[in-house]
Amino acid sequence: DAGVIQSPRHEVTEMGQEVTLRCKPISGHDYLFWYRQTMMRGLELLIYFNNNVPIDDSGMPEDRFSAKMPNASFSTLKIQPSEPRDSAVYFCASSFVGANEKLFFGSGTQLSVL
Amino acid sequence: GQNIDQPTEMTATEGAIVQINCTYQTSGFNGLFWYQQHAGEAPTFLSYNVLDGLEEKGRFSSFLSRSKGYSYLLLKELQMKDSASYLCAVSNTGKLIFGQGTTLQVKP
Numbered sequence: 001d002a003g004v005i006q007s008p009r010h011e012v013t014e015m016g017q018e019v020t021l022r023c024k025p026i027s028g029h030d031y032l033f034w035y036r037q038t039m040m041r042g043l044e045l046l047i048y049f050n051n052n053v054p055i056d057d058s059g060m061p062e063d064r065f066s067a068k069m070p071n072a073s074f075s076t077l078k079i080q081p082s083e084p085r086d087s088a089v090y091f092c093a094s095s096f097v098g099a100n101e102k103l104f105f106g107s108g109t110q111l112s113v114l
Numbered sequence: 115g116q117n118i119d120q121p122t123e124m125t126a127t128e129g130a131i132v133q134i135n136c137t138y139q140t141s142g143f144n145g146l147f148w149y150q151q152h153a154g155e156a157p158t159f160l161s162y163n164v165l166d167g168l169e170e171k172g173r174f175s176s177f178l179s180r181s182k183g184y185s186y187l188l189l190k191e192l193q194m195k196d197s198a199s200y201l202c203a204v205s206n207t208g209k210l211i212f213g214q215g216t217t218l219q220v221k222p
Contacts (some may be wrong), residue, residue: 033210035212042201042212042213042214042215043157043201043212043215044212045209045210045211045212048208048209050208055208056208056209091156091157098208099144099205099206099208099209099210100144100145100164100205101162102147102159102162103157103159103210104159105156105157105158106156107155107156108156
């Protein structure tokens, strides 16, 4: 298995632009998690899905952030409009049975908003 | 609320033993995880404790005391490649919440 696949690996954009991050979970995993990592705040859970349904989005910072999972093999995290404070590494992770077992993380997307 | 505390940084010598502590206060608890994260890479799973006691896996061991809200990760026979961040995480109501992580530097 190729593991969790995220794209792009790096994204540099200007403030106000729309940013879309993509994730392909490991086949057969029913849970998908989006995390954001910064030096100041560490690794923060943004949202997670079970069987393509958003279960908890309480970590999404504000309405500028949205996430979708149209099918079992694809999820997106969108920021519109982007701001410099959104600069971070965004990780996607997946697992079979949720947070009570180990998560498999993708390589992350390094986002820089200028 | 959720609060997970770890030391920010630690330094140890190659070949030595180091213990990284984690204390937590969470509204629920389904298990405690340790992850390793090398600079510029994704976190990778190290260990999982759901019951009190010590779990040993090669050079790494993890301990949990649920009554004290306390865990530690023990790394033996340190190697240079163990230089990384070590993240303590608590599973709670379907979510995995991470501490800030402890950056371990192993010196020759």
